[in-house]
Amino acid sequence: MTQIDRRGFLMGSAAGAAGLVMLGGLAAPARAAGGPLTVGVLIPGSKSDKGWMESGYDGLMAAEKKFGAKIKVKYIENVKFGDMEQVLVALAGKNELVIGVGGQTQASVFKVAPRFPKVKFAIIGGNADAAKPGNVSGYDVRQAEIGFVAGAAAAMLSKTGAVSYVGGLEIPAIVNTGKEFGKGALYINPKIKYIENYTGDFDDVAKAKEATLAAIAQGADIHYHILNLGLRGMEQAAREKGTHIIGSYTDRCGTDPLYVAYTITGVGFQVEYAIEHAVAGDWKPEFKPFGLAMGPKSSDIVICTGATAAMKAKLDEIKKDLLSGKIKVLDA
Template sequence: MVLDKGGKDDRSFNESAVTGFNRALKELSISKNSKFVEPKNDAQIYPFFRSFATSAKCDLIIAIGYNPSEYVPELATKYPDKKFLAVDTNLEDKNSAKNIRSITFAEHDGSFLVGAIAAMKSKTGKIGFVGGMDIPLIHRFETGYKAGAKYINSEIKITSAYVGITTDAWNNPAKAKELAHAQYNEGNDVIFQVAANSGQGVFDSAEQMNKQSKTKHYAIGVDTNQNWIKPEIILTSMVKRVDNAVYFAIKDFTNGTFTTEHTAFNLNDGGVDWAYDQYNEKFFTEAQVNEINDIKEKIINGKIIVPDYYKLDKK
Protein backbone atom coordinates (compact mmCIF):
# COMPACT_ATOMS: atom_id res chain seq x y z
CA MET A 1 0.00 0.00 0.00
CA VAL A 2 1.28 3.46 -0.95
CA LEU A 3 0.02 6.28 1.28
CA ASP A 4 -0.61 9.87 0.27
CA LYS A 5 1.55 12.76 1.46
CA GLY A 6 1.22 13.54 5.15
CA GLY A 7 2.20 10.10 6.41
CA LYS A 8 0.63 7.43 8.58
CA ASP A 9 0.40 9.71 11.61
CA ASP A 10 -1.75 12.41 10.02
CA ARG A 11 -4.65 11.47 12.37
CA SER A 12 -6.80 11.63 9.27
CA PHE A 13 -7.04 10.00 5.83
CA ASN A 14 -3.77 8.04 5.82
CA GLU A 15 -4.17 6.90 9.40
CA SER A 16 -7.60 5.50 8.57
CA ALA A 17 -6.13 3.53 5.65
CA VAL A 18 -3.41 2.12 7.91
CA THR A 19 -6.04 1.09 10.47
CA GLY A 20 -7.82 -0.96 7.80
CA PHE A 21 -4.54 -2.41 6.54
CA ASN A 22 -3.41 -3.43 10.03
CA ARG A 23 -6.79 -4.98 10.75
CA ALA A 24 -6.38 -7.09 7.60
CA LEU A 25 -2.89 -8.15 8.71
CA LYS A 26 -4.28 -9.25 12.05
CA GLU A 27 -7.50 -10.94 10.95
CA LEU A 28 -6.97 -12.22 7.40
CA SER A 29 -4.69 -14.83 5.85
CA ILE A 30 -2.29 -12.47 4.13
CA SER A 31 1.49 -12.52 4.27
CA LYS A 32 3.09 -10.79 7.24
CA ASN A 33 5.49 -9.34 4.66
CA SER A 34 2.64 -7.15 3.41
CA LYS A 35 3.51 -3.53 4.05
CA PHE A 36 2.65 0.11 3.46
CA VAL A 37 5.06 2.88 2.51
CA GLU A 38 5.01 6.64 3.13
CA PRO A 39 6.23 8.81 0.23
CA LYS A 40 8.05 11.89 1.46
CA ASN A 41 7.77 13.54 -1.95
CA ASP A 42 6.10 12.93 -5.32
CA ALA A 43 9.27 11.52 -6.84
CA GLN A 44 9.09 8.49 -4.53
CA ILE A 45 5.55 7.42 -5.47
CA TYR A 46 6.14 5.73 -8.83
CA PRO A 47 9.28 3.82 -7.69
CA PHE A 48 7.30 2.44 -4.74
CA PHE A 49 4.56 1.23 -7.06
CA ARG A 50 7.02 -0.22 -9.54
CA SER A 51 8.78 -2.12 -6.75
CA PHE A 52 5.49 -3.68 -5.66
CA ALA A 53 4.35 -4.39 -9.23
CA THR A 54 7.57 -6.19 -10.18
CA SER A 55 7.55 -8.34 -7.05
CA ALA A 56 6.32 -11.86 -7.81
CA LYS A 57 5.02 -12.12 -4.25
CA CYS A 58 2.85 -8.98 -4.29
CA ASP A 59 -0.65 -9.68 -5.66
CA LEU A 60 -2.70 -6.66 -4.55
CA ILE A 61 -1.39 -3.09 -4.77
CA ILE A 62 -3.25 -0.29 -2.99
CA ALA A 63 -3.08 3.44 -3.75
CA ILE A 64 -4.34 5.72 -0.98
CA GLY A 65 -5.51 9.13 -2.08
CA TYR A 66 -6.07 11.18 -5.18
CA ASN A 67 -2.39 11.74 -5.96
CA PRO A 68 -1.00 8.17 -5.73
CA SER A 69 -4.08 6.86 -7.55
CA GLU A 70 -3.11 8.85 -10.65
CA TYR A 71 -0.33 6.31 -11.27
CA VAL A 72 -2.62 3.29 -11.14
CA PRO A 73 -4.11 3.17 -14.69
CA GLU A 74 -0.68 3.01 -16.36
CA LEU A 75 0.58 0.42 -13.87
CA ALA A 76 -2.56 -1.69 -14.15
CA THR A 77 -2.20 -1.84 -17.92
CA LYS A 78 1.50 -2.65 -17.70
CA TYR A 79 0.99 -5.37 -15.06
CA PRO A 80 -2.35 -7.02 -15.93
CA ASP A 81 -1.65 -10.00 -13.64
CA LYS A 82 -1.77 -7.75 -10.58
CA LYS A 83 -4.88 -6.42 -8.84
CA PHE A 84 -5.10 -2.75 -7.83
CA LEU A 85 -7.19 -0.78 -5.36
CA ALA A 86 -7.42 3.00 -5.81
CA VAL A 87 -9.03 4.88 -2.92
CA ASP A 88 -10.54 8.35 -3.44
CA THR A 89 -10.85 8.43 -7.22
CA ASN A 90 -13.09 6.89 -9.89
CA LEU A 91 -10.96 5.02 -12.44
CA GLU A 92 -13.88 3.24 -14.13
CA ASP A 93 -13.07 4.74 -17.53
CA LYS A 94 -9.35 3.91 -17.23
CA ASN A 95 -9.72 0.26 -16.20
CA SER A 96 -8.75 -1.23 -19.57
CA ALA A 97 -7.15 -4.36 -18.11
CA LYS A 98 -10.14 -4.89 -15.78
CA ASN A 99 -7.89 -5.25 -12.73
CA ILE A 100 -8.69 -2.04 -10.79
CA ARG A 101 -11.21 -1.56 -8.01
CA SER A 102 -11.67 2.17 -7.45
CA ILE A 103 -13.50 3.59 -4.48
CA THR A 104 -14.98 7.01 -3.84
CA PHE A 105 -17.10 8.48 -1.07
CA ALA A 106 -20.06 10.87 -1.07
CA GLU A 107 -18.04 13.63 0.58
CA HIS A 108 -20.58 16.26 -0.44
CA ASP A 109 -23.35 14.53 1.54
CA GLY A 110 -21.26 14.20 4.70
CA SER A 111 -20.05 17.77 4.30
CA PHE A 112 -23.65 18.99 4.00
CA LEU A 113 -24.28 17.54 7.47
CA VAL A 114 -21.28 19.23 9.09
CA GLY A 115 -22.11 22.47 7.26
CA ALA A 116 -25.53 22.35 8.89
CA ILE A 117 -23.84 21.73 12.24
CA ALA A 118 -21.47 24.68 11.72
CA ALA A 119 -24.42 26.97 11.01
CA MET A 120 -26.33 25.67 14.05
CA LYS A 121 -23.40 26.31 16.38
CA SER A 122 -22.15 29.61 14.94
CA LYS A 123 -22.86 32.66 17.09
CA THR A 124 -21.46 35.19 14.60
CA GLY A 125 -23.19 34.02 11.43
CA LYS A 126 -19.76 33.57 9.84
CA ILE A 127 -18.04 30.23 9.26
CA GLY A 128 -14.92 29.09 7.43
CA PHE A 129 -13.43 26.30 5.32
CA VAL A 130 -9.73 25.42 5.03
CA GLY A 131 -8.86 22.90 2.32
CA GLY A 132 -5.53 21.22 1.73
CA MET A 133 -4.62 20.89 -1.94
CA ASP A 134 -6.74 22.94 -4.34
CA ILE A 135 -8.24 20.05 -6.35
CA PRO A 136 -11.81 19.12 -7.42
CA LEU A 137 -12.12 16.50 -4.66
CA ILE A 138 -11.72 19.12 -1.92
CA HIS A 139 -14.04 21.53 -3.72
CA ARG A 140 -16.61 18.72 -3.46
CA PHE A 141 -16.34 18.94 0.35
CA GLU A 142 -16.53 22.73 0.21
CA THR A 143 -19.63 22.78 -2.00
CA GLY A 144 -21.52 20.36 0.26
CA TYR A 145 -20.43 22.26 3.38
CA LYS A 146 -21.69 25.58 2.04
CA ALA A 147 -25.02 24.07 0.98
CA GLY A 148 -25.55 22.49 4.41
CA ALA A 149 -24.80 25.75 6.19
CA LYS A 150 -27.20 27.69 3.98
CA TYR A 151 -29.89 25.06 4.55
CA ILE A 152 -29.86 26.12 8.21
CA ASN A 153 -29.16 29.83 7.72
CA SER A 154 -29.60 31.28 4.23
CA GLU A 155 -27.81 34.48 5.31
CA ILE A 156 -24.68 32.84 6.71
CA LYS A 157 -21.30 34.10 5.46
CA ILE A 158 -18.70 31.49 4.47
CA THR A 159 -14.98 32.09 3.89
CA SER A 160 -12.80 29.54 2.06
CA ALA A 161 -9.04 29.14 1.72
CA TYR A 162 -6.64 26.45 0.48
CA VAL A 163 -3.20 25.59 1.82
CA GLY A 164 -1.65 25.16 -1.65
CA ILE A 165 -1.66 23.73 -5.16
CA THR A 166 0.91 20.95 -4.73
CA THR A 167 0.88 17.77 -2.65
CA ASP A 168 2.89 19.60 0.03
CA ALA A 169 -0.42 21.22 0.96
CA TRP A 170 -1.39 18.06 2.85
CA ASN A 171 1.54 18.40 5.23
CA ASN A 172 1.85 22.07 6.14
CA PRO A 173 0.14 22.68 9.52
CA ALA A 174 1.85 26.07 9.89
CA LYS A 175 0.22 27.42 6.72
CA ALA A 176 -3.18 26.00 7.70
CA LYS A 177 -2.87 27.65 11.11
CA GLU A 178 -2.10 30.97 9.45
CA LEU A 179 -5.18 30.65 7.21
CA ALA A 180 -7.37 29.68 10.17
CA HIS A 181 -6.10 32.60 12.24
CA ALA A 182 -7.05 34.97 9.43
CA GLN A 183 -10.56 33.51 9.24
CA TYR A 184 -11.12 33.53 12.99
CA ASN A 185 -9.90 37.13 13.18
CA GLU A 186 -12.46 38.05 10.50
CA GLY A 187 -15.25 36.81 12.79
CA ASN A 188 -15.65 33.23 11.64
CA ASP A 189 -16.25 31.11 14.72
CA VAL A 190 -16.39 27.60 13.16
CA ILE A 191 -13.94 26.23 10.55
CA PHE A 192 -14.21 22.91 8.71
CA GLN A 193 -10.73 21.66 7.82
CA VAL A 194 -10.22 19.18 4.95
CA ALA A 195 -6.44 19.24 4.85
CA ALA A 196 -5.02 15.91 6.12
CA ASN A 197 -2.04 16.56 8.42
CA SER A 198 -2.21 20.30 7.70
CA GLY A 199 -5.56 20.34 9.47
CA GLN A 200 -3.82 20.06 12.84
CA GLY A 201 -2.89 23.70 12.32
CA VAL A 202 -6.58 24.67 12.26
CA PHE A 203 -7.13 22.90 15.56
CA ASP A 204 -4.11 24.65 17.06
CA SER A 205 -5.40 27.99 15.82
CA ALA A 206 -8.82 27.54 17.44
CA GLU A 207 -7.22 26.50 20.72
CA GLN A 208 -4.90 29.52 20.68
CA MET A 209 -7.69 31.94 19.76
CA ASN A 210 -9.79 30.72 22.68
CA LYS A 211 -6.97 31.57 25.07
CA GLN A 212 -6.75 35.09 23.67
CA SER A 213 -10.41 36.12 23.42
CA LYS A 214 -13.80 35.61 25.05
CA THR A 215 -15.35 34.50 21.76
CA LYS A 216 -15.50 30.73 21.38
CA HIS A 217 -13.79 29.36 18.28
CA TYR A 218 -14.48 25.85 17.01
CA ALA A 219 -13.28 23.47 14.31
CA ILE A 220 -14.64 20.42 12.52
CA GLY A 221 -12.46 17.39 11.77
CA VAL A 222 -12.35 15.16 8.72
CA ASP A 223 -11.83 11.58 7.48
CA THR A 224 -11.31 9.85 10.84
CA ASN A 225 -13.22 10.72 13.98
CA GLN A 226 -10.95 13.48 15.30
CA ASN A 227 -13.23 14.60 18.14
CA TRP A 228 -10.81 13.27 20.77
CA ILE A 229 -7.81 15.31 19.58
CA LYS A 230 -8.95 18.61 21.07
CA PRO A 231 -12.40 17.92 22.57
CA GLU A 232 -12.90 21.49 23.75
CA ILE A 233 -12.82 22.92 20.22
CA ILE A 234 -13.76 20.11 17.79
CA LEU A 235 -17.54 20.14 17.31
CA THR A 236 -17.66 16.98 15.18
CA SER A 237 -15.85 15.21 12.34
CA MET A 238 -16.96 14.34 8.82
CA VAL A 239 -15.99 10.67 8.82
CA LYS A 240 -14.92 8.78 5.68
CA ARG A 241 -14.51 5.06 6.31
CA VAL A 242 -11.29 4.60 4.39
CA ASP A 243 -10.39 1.87 6.89
CA ASN A 244 -13.39 -0.21 5.82
CA ALA A 245 -12.70 0.39 2.13
CA VAL A 246 -9.18 -1.00 2.54
CA TYR A 247 -10.08 -3.85 4.86
CA PHE A 248 -13.01 -5.19 2.86
CA ALA A 249 -11.11 -4.94 -0.42
CA ILE A 250 -8.33 -7.08 1.06
CA LYS A 251 -10.92 -9.46 2.52
CA ASP A 252 -12.59 -9.83 -0.89
CA PHE A 253 -9.18 -10.48 -2.43
CA THR A 254 -8.39 -13.26 0.05
CA ASN A 255 -11.86 -14.75 -0.50
CA GLY A 256 -11.56 -14.69 -4.27
CA THR A 257 -14.45 -12.21 -4.56
CA PHE A 258 -12.43 -9.11 -5.49
CA THR A 259 -14.45 -7.22 -8.11
CA THR A 260 -12.80 -4.75 -10.46
CA GLU A 261 -15.27 -1.91 -10.67
CA HIS A 262 -16.00 1.48 -9.17
CA THR A 263 -17.80 1.57 -5.82
CA ALA A 264 -19.16 4.66 -4.08
CA PHE A 265 -19.78 4.72 -0.31
CA ASN A 266 -22.37 7.12 1.12
CA LEU A 267 -24.50 8.04 4.12
CA ASN A 268 -26.80 5.06 3.61
CA ASP A 269 -24.05 2.46 4.07
CA GLY A 270 -22.07 4.41 6.67
CA GLY A 271 -19.26 5.24 4.25
CA VAL A 272 -19.58 8.88 5.32
CA ASP A 273 -21.23 10.33 8.43
CA TRP A 274 -20.93 12.88 11.21
CA ALA A 275 -19.19 11.74 14.40
CA TYR A 276 -21.15 11.89 17.66
CA ASP A 277 -19.54 10.43 20.77
CA GLN A 278 -18.56 11.10 24.38
CA TYR A 279 -16.10 13.80 23.32
CA ASN A 280 -18.59 16.11 21.59
CA GLU A 281 -22.00 15.22 23.03
CA LYS A 282 -21.72 18.23 25.35
CA PHE A 283 -22.09 20.56 22.35
CA PHE A 284 -25.51 19.28 21.26
CA THR A 285 -29.01 19.26 22.68
CA GLU A 286 -31.24 16.28 22.03
CA ALA A 287 -33.29 18.42 19.66
CA GLN A 288 -30.16 19.33 17.66
CA VAL A 289 -29.07 15.68 17.40
CA ASN A 290 -32.55 14.79 16.16
CA GLU A 291 -32.46 17.63 13.64
CA ILE A 292 -29.06 16.58 12.29
CA ASN A 293 -30.17 12.96 11.95
CA ASP A 294 -33.40 14.09 10.29
CA ILE A 295 -31.34 15.99 7.70
CA LYS A 296 -29.27 12.85 7.20
CA GLU A 297 -32.41 10.78 6.56
CA LYS A 298 -33.72 13.38 4.11
CA ILE A 299 -30.48 13.16 2.12
CA ILE A 300 -30.64 9.37 2.10
CA ASN A 301 -34.30 9.43 1.01
CA GLY A 302 -33.69 12.01 -1.71
CA LYS A 303 -35.78 14.72 -0.04
CA ILE A 304 -32.64 16.87 0.11
CA ILE A 305 -30.51 16.90 -3.04
CA VAL A 306 -26.97 17.92 -2.14
CA PRO A 307 -25.06 19.77 -4.89
CA ASP A 308 -22.12 17.74 -6.20
CA TYR A 309 -19.11 19.75 -7.38
CA TYR A 310 -18.30 17.02 -9.90
CA LYS A 311 -21.66 17.59 -11.60
CA LEU A 312 -21.83 21.38 -11.48
CA ASP A 313 -21.60 23.51 -14.59
CA LYS A 314 -18.32 25.33 -13.92
CA LYS A 315 -18.36 27.63 -16.98
Protein backbone atom coordinates in the same frame (compact mmCIF):
# COMPACT_ATOMS: atom_id res chain seq x y z
CA MET B 1 3.25 -5.49 8.92
CA THR B 2 6.37 -4.26 7.17
CA GLN B 3 7.23 -0.64 6.47
CA ILE B 4 9.22 0.21 3.35
CA ASP B 5 11.33 3.30 2.91
CA ARG B 6 10.91 5.62 -0.05
CA ARG B 7 13.66 3.96 -2.09
CA GLY B 8 11.73 0.68 -2.14
CA PHE B 9 13.75 -1.23 0.48
CA LEU B 10 12.16 -3.49 3.06
CA MET B 11 12.50 -2.16 6.59
CA GLY B 12 11.69 -3.51 10.03
CA SER B 13 11.16 -7.03 11.28
CA ALA B 14 10.61 -8.66 7.88
CA ALA B 15 14.10 -7.64 6.78
CA GLY B 16 15.65 -8.81 10.06
CA ALA B 17 19.29 -9.86 10.12
CA ALA B 18 19.19 -10.52 6.38
CA GLY B 19 19.40 -6.76 5.86
CA LEU B 20 17.76 -4.82 3.02
CA VAL B 21 16.01 -6.50 0.12
CA MET B 22 15.33 -4.57 -3.09
CA LEU B 23 11.82 -4.87 -4.50
CA GLY B 24 11.72 -5.54 -8.23
CA GLY B 25 9.24 -4.80 -11.01
CA LEU B 26 8.57 -8.40 -12.06
CA ALA B 27 5.16 -10.03 -12.10
CA ALA B 28 3.73 -10.69 -8.66
CA PRO B 29 4.59 -14.20 -7.46
CA ALA B 30 1.82 -16.78 -7.30
CA ARG B 31 0.54 -17.46 -3.80
CA ALA B 32 1.54 -20.77 -2.29
CA ALA B 33 -1.35 -23.08 -1.45
CA GLY B 34 -2.77 -21.89 1.86
CA GLY B 35 -0.33 -18.99 1.97
CA PRO B 36 -1.21 -15.42 2.95
CA LEU B 37 -2.54 -12.79 0.57
CA THR B 38 0.28 -10.33 -0.04
CA VAL B 39 -0.77 -6.68 0.10
CA GLY B 40 1.29 -3.61 -0.78
CA VAL B 41 0.02 -0.20 0.29
CA LEU B 42 1.14 3.26 -0.85
CA ILE B 43 0.31 5.98 1.69
CA PRO B 44 1.19 9.32 0.04
CA GLY B 45 1.40 11.27 3.31
CA SER B 46 2.11 10.57 6.97
CA LYS B 47 0.32 7.73 8.73
CA SER B 48 0.20 10.00 11.79
CA ASP B 49 -1.52 13.03 10.23
CA LYS B 50 -4.83 12.79 12.16
CA GLY B 51 -6.43 12.76 8.73
CA TRP B 52 -6.91 10.78 5.53
CA MET B 53 -3.59 8.96 5.68
CA GLU B 54 -3.92 7.93 9.32
CA SER B 55 -7.45 6.71 8.65
CA GLY B 56 -6.10 4.53 5.83
CA TYR B 57 -3.36 3.18 8.10
CA ASP B 58 -5.94 2.45 10.80
CA GLY B 59 -7.81 0.38 8.20
CA LEU B 60 -4.64 -1.61 7.56
CA MET B 61 -4.22 -2.32 11.25
CA ALA B 62 -7.87 -3.36 11.52
CA ALA B 63 -7.43 -5.72 8.55
CA GLU B 64 -4.32 -7.27 10.11
CA LYS B 65 -6.20 -7.83 13.35
CA LYS B 66 -9.17 -9.33 11.51
CA PHE B 67 -7.33 -11.61 9.07
CA GLY B 68 -4.14 -12.40 10.99
CA ALA B 69 -1.94 -14.91 9.15
CA LYS B 70 -4.23 -14.81 6.12
CA ILE B 71 -2.54 -11.61 4.93
CA LYS B 72 0.97 -10.21 4.76
CA VAL B 73 1.12 -6.43 4.43
CA LYS B 74 3.87 -4.04 3.36
CA TYR B 75 3.33 -0.28 3.27
CA ILE B 76 5.28 2.83 2.34
CA GLU B 77 4.36 6.34 3.47
CA ASN B 78 5.35 9.91 2.57
CA VAL B 79 5.63 9.36 -1.19
CA LYS B 80 5.88 12.42 -3.42
CA PHE B 81 3.77 12.48 -6.58
CA GLY B 82 6.83 12.17 -8.81
CA ASP B 83 7.91 8.97 -7.03
CA MET B 84 4.56 7.19 -7.01
CA GLU B 85 4.99 5.30 -10.27
CA GLN B 86 8.33 3.83 -9.17
CA VAL B 87 6.94 2.85 -5.76
CA LEU B 88 3.87 1.21 -7.31
CA VAL B 89 6.07 -0.82 -9.66
CA ALA B 90 8.07 -2.02 -6.65
CA LEU B 91 4.94 -2.96 -4.73
CA ALA B 92 3.28 -4.65 -7.70
CA GLY B 93 6.35 -6.79 -8.24
CA LYS B 94 5.93 -8.43 -4.84
CA ASN B 95 2.21 -8.34 -4.02
CA GLU B 96 -1.12 -9.67 -5.25
CA LEU B 97 -3.09 -6.60 -4.13
CA VAL B 98 -1.77 -3.03 -4.30
CA ILE B 99 -3.70 -0.17 -2.66
CA GLY B 100 -3.19 3.55 -3.29
CA VAL B 101 -4.52 5.50 -0.30
CA GLY B 102 -5.66 8.69 -2.00
CA GLY B 103 -7.05 9.96 -5.28
CA GLN B 104 -3.65 11.52 -6.01
CA THR B 105 -2.37 7.98 -6.69
CA GLN B 106 -4.88 7.38 -9.51
CA ALA B 107 -2.83 8.69 -12.44
CA SER B 108 0.17 6.58 -11.43
CA VAL B 109 -1.94 3.48 -10.78
CA PHE B 110 -3.46 3.83 -14.26
CA LYS B 111 0.06 3.86 -15.74
CA VAL B 112 1.40 0.93 -13.73
CA ALA B 113 -1.58 -1.45 -13.61
CA PRO B 114 -1.48 -2.53 -17.30
CA ARG B 115 2.13 -3.69 -16.77
CA PHE B 116 0.92 -6.08 -14.04
CA PRO B 117 -2.33 -7.57 -15.39
CA LYS B 118 -2.44 -10.33 -12.74
CA VAL B 119 -2.14 -7.86 -9.83
CA LYS B 120 -5.25 -6.30 -8.29
CA PHE B 121 -5.10 -2.53 -7.72
CA ALA B 122 -7.46 -0.44 -5.56
CA ILE B 123 -7.58 3.34 -5.28
CA ILE B 124 -9.07 4.81 -2.11
CA GLY B 125 -10.64 8.06 -3.21
CA GLY B 126 -10.66 7.13 -6.89
CA ASN B 127 -13.20 8.61 -9.25
CA ALA B 128 -15.16 7.25 -12.20
CA ASP B 129 -12.92 7.28 -15.28
CA ALA B 130 -13.44 5.53 -18.60
CA ALA B 131 -9.66 5.04 -18.83
CA LYS B 132 -9.62 2.77 -15.77
CA PRO B 133 -7.58 -0.40 -16.53
CA GLY B 134 -9.37 -3.72 -16.18
CA ASN B 135 -7.52 -4.75 -13.01
CA VAL B 136 -8.25 -1.57 -11.02
CA SER B 137 -10.99 -0.65 -8.55
CA GLY B 138 -11.80 2.91 -7.56
CA TYR B 139 -13.61 3.57 -4.29
CA ASP B 140 -15.27 6.99 -3.92
CA VAL B 141 -15.54 8.25 -0.34
CA ARG B 142 -18.16 10.89 -1.30
CA GLN B 143 -16.61 13.63 0.81
CA ALA B 144 -18.97 16.30 -0.52
CA GLU B 145 -21.99 14.38 0.76
CA ILE B 146 -20.81 14.21 4.36
CA GLY B 147 -19.39 17.73 3.93
CA PHE B 148 -22.97 18.98 3.58
CA VAL B 149 -23.85 17.30 6.88
CA ALA B 150 -20.75 18.81 8.51
CA GLY B 151 -21.82 22.26 7.33
CA ALA B 152 -25.24 21.79 8.89
CA ALA B 153 -23.65 20.71 12.17
CA ALA B 154 -21.23 23.65 12.08
CA ALA B 155 -24.10 26.11 11.67
CA MET B 156 -25.90 24.61 14.66
CA LEU B 157 -22.75 24.61 16.80
CA SER B 158 -21.57 28.12 15.88
CA LYS B 159 -22.09 30.87 18.44
CA THR B 160 -20.92 33.69 16.13
CA GLY B 161 -22.92 32.89 13.02
CA ALA B 162 -19.77 32.33 10.95
CA VAL B 163 -18.03 29.09 9.91
CA SER B 164 -15.03 28.26 7.75
CA TYR B 165 -13.47 25.57 5.58
CA VAL B 166 -9.82 25.07 4.63
CA GLY B 167 -8.93 22.68 1.80
CA GLY B 168 -5.55 21.59 0.51
CA LEU B 169 -5.21 21.21 -3.24
CA GLU B 170 -7.83 23.11 -5.23
CA ILE B 171 -9.06 20.05 -7.14
CA PRO B 172 -12.70 19.03 -7.82
CA ALA B 173 -13.13 16.62 -4.89
CA ILE B 174 -11.76 19.13 -2.38
CA VAL B 175 -13.54 22.17 -3.86
CA ASN B 176 -16.85 20.30 -4.08
CA THR B 177 -16.57 19.36 -0.43
CA GLY B 178 -16.05 23.00 0.48
CA LYS B 179 -19.04 24.07 -1.61
CA GLU B 180 -21.29 21.48 0.02
CA PHE B 181 -20.06 22.36 3.50
CA GLY B 182 -21.12 25.95 2.81
CA LYS B 183 -24.48 24.81 1.42
CA GLY B 184 -25.08 22.65 4.48
CA ALA B 185 -24.43 25.61 6.77
CA LEU B 186 -26.78 27.82 4.74
CA TYR B 187 -29.40 25.08 4.81
CA ILE B 188 -29.60 25.55 8.57
CA ASN B 189 -28.98 29.29 8.75
CA PRO B 190 -29.53 31.29 5.52
CA LYS B 191 -27.79 34.27 7.12
CA ILE B 192 -24.64 32.43 8.19
CA LYS B 193 -21.26 33.77 7.06
CA TYR B 194 -19.17 31.18 5.25
CA ILE B 195 -15.42 31.59 4.63
CA GLU B 196 -13.61 29.21 2.28
CA ASN B 197 -9.84 28.98 1.68
CA TYR B 198 -7.35 26.65 -0.05
CA THR B 199 -3.68 26.34 0.82
CA GLY B 200 -2.53 24.52 -2.33
CA ASP B 201 -0.91 21.85 -0.16
CA PHE B 202 -2.46 19.29 2.20
CA ASP B 203 0.62 19.33 4.46
CA ASP B 204 1.58 23.03 4.73
CA VAL B 205 1.12 23.87 8.42
CA ALA B 206 1.94 27.59 8.09
CA LYS B 207 -0.53 28.21 5.26
CA ALA B 208 -3.31 26.30 7.03
CA LYS B 209 -2.75 28.37 10.17
CA GLU B 210 -2.76 31.59 8.16
CA ALA B 211 -6.01 30.63 6.38
CA THR B 212 -7.70 29.72 9.68
CA LEU B 213 -6.57 32.91 11.40
CA ALA B 214 -7.96 34.91 8.47
CA ALA B 215 -11.31 33.16 8.87
CA ILE B 216 -11.30 33.75 12.62
CA ALA B 217 -10.64 37.45 11.99
CA GLN B 218 -13.88 37.43 9.97
CA GLY B 219 -15.82 35.89 12.86
CA ALA B 220 -15.61 32.13 12.22
CA ASP B 221 -15.69 30.00 15.34
CA ILE B 222 -16.22 26.52 13.81
CA HIS B 223 -13.79 25.21 11.19
CA TYR B 224 -13.89 22.20 8.86
CA HIS B 225 -11.07 20.89 6.70
CA ILE B 226 -9.72 18.55 4.09
CA LEU B 227 -6.07 18.64 5.15
CA ASN B 228 -3.40 16.16 6.16
CA LEU B 229 -0.46 17.44 8.22
CA GLY B 230 -1.66 20.98 7.47
CA LEU B 231 -4.31 20.32 10.11
CA ARG B 232 -1.64 21.12 12.71
CA GLY B 233 -1.80 24.76 11.56
CA MET B 234 -5.57 24.87 11.94
CA GLU B 235 -5.21 23.43 15.43
CA GLN B 236 -2.63 26.08 16.36
CA ALA B 237 -4.91 28.89 15.19
CA ALA B 238 -8.01 27.49 16.91
CA ARG B 239 -6.13 26.91 20.15
CA GLU B 240 -4.73 30.43 20.16
CA LYS B 241 -8.08 32.07 19.44
CA GLY B 242 -10.46 29.80 21.36
CA THR B 243 -12.37 28.45 18.37
CA HIS B 244 -13.23 24.86 17.48
CA ILE B 245 -12.84 22.27 14.72
CA ILE B 246 -14.97 19.61 13.10
CA GLY B 247 -12.44 16.91 12.26
CA SER B 248 -12.46 14.69 9.20
CA TYR B 249 -12.16 10.97 8.47
CA THR B 250 -12.30 9.22 11.87
CA ASP B 251 -14.21 9.59 15.14
CA ARG B 252 -11.65 10.70 17.74
CA CYS B 253 -14.06 12.35 20.18
CA GLY B 254 -12.58 12.87 23.61
CA THR B 255 -8.96 13.05 22.50
CA ASP B 256 -8.76 16.85 22.08
CA PRO B 257 -11.20 19.52 23.34
CA LEU B 258 -10.56 21.59 20.20
CA TYR B 259 -12.80 19.15 18.33
CA VAL B 260 -16.55 19.47 18.76
CA ALA B 261 -17.40 16.87 16.10
CA TYR B 262 -15.90 14.50 13.54
CA THR B 263 -17.05 13.31 10.17
CA ILE B 264 -16.36 9.70 9.25
CA THR B 265 -15.36 9.28 5.61
CA GLY B 266 -14.47 5.60 5.61
CA VAL B 267 -10.93 5.72 4.22
CA GLY B 268 -9.84 2.88 6.50
CA PHE B 269 -13.15 1.10 5.90
CA GLN B 270 -12.39 1.05 2.17
CA VAL B 271 -8.88 -0.30 2.74
CA GLU B 272 -10.47 -3.12 4.78
CA TYR B 273 -13.08 -3.64 2.04
CA ALA B 274 -10.45 -4.16 -0.66
CA ILE B 275 -8.46 -6.60 1.50
CA GLU B 276 -11.54 -8.47 2.70
CA HIS B 277 -12.76 -9.16 -0.83
CA ALA B 278 -9.30 -10.13 -2.06
CA VAL B 279 -9.02 -12.62 0.83
CA ALA B 280 -12.49 -14.00 0.06
CA GLY B 281 -11.63 -14.39 -3.61
CA ASP B 282 -14.51 -12.22 -4.84
CA TRP B 283 -12.61 -8.96 -5.39
CA LYS B 284 -13.56 -7.38 -8.70
CA PRO B 285 -12.43 -4.35 -10.67
CA GLU B 286 -15.15 -1.75 -10.27
CA PHE B 287 -15.95 1.84 -9.51
CA LYS B 288 -17.87 1.88 -6.23
CA PRO B 289 -19.29 4.91 -4.44
CA PHE B 290 -19.36 4.50 -0.66
CA GLY B 291 -20.74 7.41 1.37
CA LEU B 292 -23.86 7.28 3.53
CA ALA B 293 -25.35 4.44 1.49
CA MET B 294 -22.69 2.04 2.82
CA GLY B 295 -23.52 2.66 6.48
CA PRO B 296 -21.98 4.53 9.45
CA LYS B 297 -18.53 2.92 9.11
CA SER B 298 -18.38 4.40 5.63
CA SER B 299 -19.87 7.85 6.27
CA ASP B 300 -21.37 9.59 9.29
CA ILE B 301 -20.98 12.48 11.69
CA VAL B 302 -20.41 12.32 15.45
CA ILE B 303 -21.00 15.36 17.68
CA CYS B 304 -18.56 15.22 20.59
CA THR B 305 -20.00 17.93 22.81
CA GLY B 306 -23.05 20.17 22.92
CA ALA B 307 -25.40 17.99 20.88
CA THR B 308 -29.09 18.41 21.70
CA ALA B 309 -31.84 15.95 20.84
CA ALA B 310 -33.17 18.45 18.29
CA MET B 311 -29.75 18.76 16.67
CA LYS B 312 -29.32 15.00 16.38
CA ALA B 313 -32.82 14.65 14.92
CA LYS B 314 -32.12 17.36 12.34
CA LEU B 315 -28.84 15.76 11.27
CA ASP B 316 -30.55 12.37 10.95
CA GLU B 317 -33.25 14.00 8.82
CA ILE B 318 -30.60 15.57 6.57
CA LYS B 319 -28.82 12.24 6.12
CA LYS B 320 -32.10 10.57 5.14
CA ASP B 321 -32.83 13.35 2.65
CA LEU B 322 -29.38 12.94 1.14
CA LEU B 323 -29.91 9.20 0.76
CA SER B 324 -33.33 9.65 -0.81
CA GLY B 325 -32.13 12.32 -3.21
CA LYS B 326 -34.35 15.02 -1.72
CA ILE B 327 -31.12 16.92 -1.03
CA LYS B 328 -28.74 16.69 -3.96
CA VAL B 329 -25.00 17.30 -3.66
CA LEU B 330 -22.04 17.39 -5.99
CA ASP B 331 -20.14 14.17 -6.61
CA ALA B 332 -16.66 14.03 -5.13
